[in-house]
Every structure is written in structure tokens, then in C-alpha cells.
Amino acid sequence: MRKGQKAVRIIAGAAKGRALKAVPGTNTRPTTDKVKEAIFSIIGPYFDGGIALDLFAGTGGLGLEAWSRGAEKVIFVDKDKISVDIIRHNVQAAGAESDVEIYRNDADRALKALAKRGISFSLVFLDPPYRMTDMNEWMSELAGKGMLEPDATIMVEHDASVAYSDSIPGFHQVRSAKYGDTAVTIYRYIEGTMEETNRSESDVNE
Template identity: 65%
Template sequence: MRVIAGEARGRALKAVPGTNTRPTTDKVKEAIFSMIGPYFDGGWALDLFAGTGGLGIEALSRGMEKAVFVDQDRNSISIIRANVATTGMTARSEIYTNDAGRAVKALEKRGMRFSAVFLDPPYRLTHMDELILQLDERKLLSDDAVIVVEHDGSHEYPEVIGRWEQRKRSAYGEIAVTLYRCRQDDRQDGDTEAGNGQQE
């Protein structure tokens, strides 16, 4: 695995030992960022089932201001720390050991707002539509946010999830990527900046 483009282009990323983590392949990662970027002018990214941190790091390399990485596995957290250090992204990263539900509540308390969210959970978890609603209800999503869900190709997510509508679904073998953006008529006025915080 490596960083595909941007300031950390070509830097190798460590993988999490064992078979519990399924990192996004370089091919799929390149396809995702071709669809949503390919580059960014600031904003905060949330990598909620971070694994190796590859998606959040790629977003930072391509211009995101900061990224929050969350994973409940301590081995993954160690690898994320190593990968953000290797790519020179430590100062722009916050890394937390937590499950997704508790992390969402903690981020709400800090008044954070994200412009890119990456959801790449274990494929047995198919409730990302519910999680998207929670993120929106807790005002963690800017109106111009893009939400990326990586999932088993046999699973279909709804066309519409609250204010968020499916803009694209692409399949790569057994893997599928579904993108959501806010429907124009459902946009709300609100601050799109994320709050500051300290790395764990």
C-alpha cells in the first residue's frame, strides 16, 4: 500500500498484521479519490473505521487540512500512528481508540464538522445508512460533504438516506463503493468549520 497522490505521494504504508483488517487496495483508493477530488482545498476528513488510516492519509496528502482517525482495535491505532508519522501528517491528525457509535457522540460534543467521511467497516456491518443519519443528526456533516462507503458488492445501500442521496455506486470485483452527497433542496445554513482538538 502507498499514498497515491499529493504531498506524500509514493510513501509506503504499513498494514495491520493478521486478517481482521481489510485495507483499501491502491486501485480502489485511486478510484475513490478520482470520484471525489482528486484534490481538496482544506476541510476536515473523518476516517471512522480507519484500519491502516490509508483513506484519511490520502485525503490529507491531497489537501485536506486535518483528519480524524477512529478505530476500536489497538493494533490498528498503532499502525495509524506509524503511517501518519511516516507521511509527515502527525500534526494534522487526531487518532482515537473508540467504536464508531461512541466516537460520533464524542465528536458532537466538540462541535466538529466534516467535509469528507470515509466509512470502510468490516463487511459484516451493513448499517452504515443508520450511521450516516446519526452523523447528520449530530450536525457532524457540512452541507457540501461527501460520504464514501466501501462495502461488500452484494450489499445495496438506499438511494436516499435522510438528506443524503446516492450519487454514484461503483463495483470493483467483490468490493463496491457508494458515494453520497446532500440533496440541494435539503441544505441548511451552518458553520462548516471543524473545532480544534488535541491528538490522543
């Protein structure tokens, strides 16, 4: 945890108040309680089932918050061993062991493996290192692989200096907001529009 950074915790739901361990160093920034509260006030404070994906999971804080608020299962992916160890610790602290899967893997490889299993998500958290500014491409990949449920919600956390488009094919931007040097952009997947876009592009190229 960075010097001066506040401890993070699960702020609502079944595991409310459970403290979450942070990844040492400055490469991983846990989402603050303030930003988490803002995120869940936008996407919905509680859930009635569904599977969530925390793709660049870091501490696992976002996925665990979703689980605490009613997501039936969460899949965590991170390629860093220390992060995965922290996620396992936090999952145990929250009491969520029976409802999660944790993978130490490159995000692209993980998506390919999950797609082969036919898993689809109703909620996706994309909180990568801030140097990565191509989350629109990852969203398109998730849709293209059939990994998103109708009306799935996708949350992108990014540097406030980066602006994501409100016109990504197949997605509707619900809201974008800044919280200091952090920004959150939230999308809703519109089932069928991705296929229609690809079909139109194919017709033009013929």
C-alpha cells in the same frame, strides 16, 4: 496483510509514494491502490482544506490519502489497539502528525465525543468490517448530530454483494461501483433535507 495482497501506498499529493503498513491478519483489509484511485477520481482528486473523518480507520490509508491531497485535518477512529498503533506508524511515515487526531474508541462513543466539540466534516470515510451493513444509519446519525458540512461527501466501502439505497433521507447518491468483491457507494449530504424529513414525520405522527 493477506497473502497475495499488494502493498499499499499514498498515491498522490504531498506524501505521494509513501508506503503504508497494513494491519496483520485478515480482519482488516486495506483499501487497494486501484480502489483508492477510483474513489478519489469520483469525489475529487484534490481538496482545498476541510476536515475529514476516517471512522473505521483500519490502516488509516483513506484518511491519509485525503490529507495528502489537501484536507487540512483528519480524525481517525478505530477501536482495535493494533489498528491504532498502525495508524500512528502510517501517520508518522506520511509526515502528517501535526494535522491529525487519532482515537482508540468505539465508533458510536467517538461520534458523541466529537459532536460535543462541535466538529463537522466535509469528507467522511465509512469502511467498516464487511459484516456491518448499516452505514446508512451511521450517515443519518452524523447528519442528525450536525456533524456534516453542507455538500459533505460520504464514502461507504462495502462488500459487493450489498447494495445501499440511493434514497437515504438527507443524502444524494453520487455513484456506486464494484471492483471485484469490493464496492464503493458515494453520497453527497444535502443540508436541510434531513430536518425537513424529520419535521414531516413529526407532523404525521401528531
